Amino acid sequence: MNCSDTKRLIDAYLDNELDLRGALEIEEHVARCPGCGEEERALRELQASARANLIRYAPSPEFEARLREALHVEEPPVPVESVESSPTPPRAARHLRRAWKWAALAPFAAAAALLVVAGPRLWPAPSEASVADAVIAAHVRSLLANHLTDVASSDQHAVKPWFQGKLDYSVSVTDWTAEGYPLAGGRLDYVEDTPAAALVYRRAQHVVNLFVWPSKRAADEPLRRLSRRGYSAYCWVKDGMHYWAVSDLNETELQKFVELVRRQG
Amino acid sequence: MEALPVEFREVFVLREMEELSYKEIADVARIPIGTVMSRLSRARRQLQAAVACREQAGSAS
Numbered sequence: 001m002n003c004s005d006t007k008r009l010i011d012a013y014l015d016n017e018l019d020l021r022g023a024l025e026i027e028e029h030v031a032r033c034p035g036c037g038e039e040e041r042a043l044r045e046l047q048a049s050a051r052a053n054l055i056r057y058a059p060s061p062e063f064e065a066r067l068r069e070a071l072h073v074e075e076p077p078v079p080v081e082s083v084e085s086s087p088t089p090p091r092a093a094r095h096l097r098r099a100w101k102w103a104a105l106a107p108f109a110a111a112a113a114l115l116v117v118a119g120p121r122l123w124p125a126p127s128e129a130s131v132a133d134a135v136i137a138a139h140v141r142s143l144l145a146n147h148l149t150d151v152a153s154s155d156q157h158a159v160k161p162w163f164q165g166k167l168d169y170s171v172s173v174t175d176w177t178a179e180g181y182p183l184a185g186g187r188l189d190y191v192e193d194t195p196a197a198a199l200v201y202r203r204a205q206h207v208v209n210l211f212v213w214p215s216k217r218a219a220d221e222p223l224r225r226l227s228r229r230g231y232s233a234y235c236w237v238k239d240g241m242h243y244w245a246v247s248d249l250n251e252t253e254l255q256k257f258v259e260l261v262r263r264q265g
Numbered sequence: 266m267e268a269l270p271v272e273f274r275e276v277f278v279l280r281e282m283e284e285l286s287y288k289e290i291a292d293v294a295r296i297p298i299g300t301v302m303s304r305l306s307r308a309r310r311q312l313q314a315a316v317a318c319r320e321q322a323g324s325a326s
Contacts, residue, residue, distance in 0.1 A: 011306045011309065015287065017287050043309060050277070050281045051282070127284070129285075129286070228286075
């Protein structure tokens, strides 16, 4: 990584849009190059001051018209991540596309908030996107720091009791060795300052982290898919618990895993 | 902020205030991701220059 590469990519780096390797290379360059280090510091300062001080601006009439048009569209355009390109059976794809309608509308809802000049923030906090970032970061950390499991066992009757006393809720643990997803163990993790149970499963060379923690929302929520930096995350709410399954597995195999978890109990 | 061309301002606001990803901004503004990156980058450089300019004017007066 040299200075000109860094100049080209530093915005994407600050916006967490680079893959892990790219981000690490920039981080390393910025640490030893005074010029680029100064640039990073100045950009972060600008970002912080913009977030703290900006009042809302009304968008241009053309932009507003496009947003309104987008908001009235019955069928949202093809979802952000192209689910269709993955080799899913038609029924699963249809189901997923339905689940996606909400997720596909989210950017438009966020943009609609822009129409309110100096109004209150309409975007609920923490947004699903920031939870997705936190969950995927936790997944990456578990692989990087060589701290995948606190309790390493393929025995569900050993993993489940381990969580008791560490969490004030009970987590159901199932080993899916027979289905091709053996349980590797459990780990205590934190997602957005909430203690979460992380159940670790393996599939060939890949790791799936299943995060479970209590939800404040009473109603169940349908399955949604998000992706960041090459990792996929599926999330849903069932019986008052948040579930997030994160992995770099291919879509078909991760979907199969998610179906297994959703079918249990 | 007012001095920014409107297409730069849109991208900047969607990123910094709504915290949308590049892909989401591209979908909302209907521009390619590459254009999101370049507009965001140029918006930031112009804002930096404007802030520096104002600070200089402030210290001169």
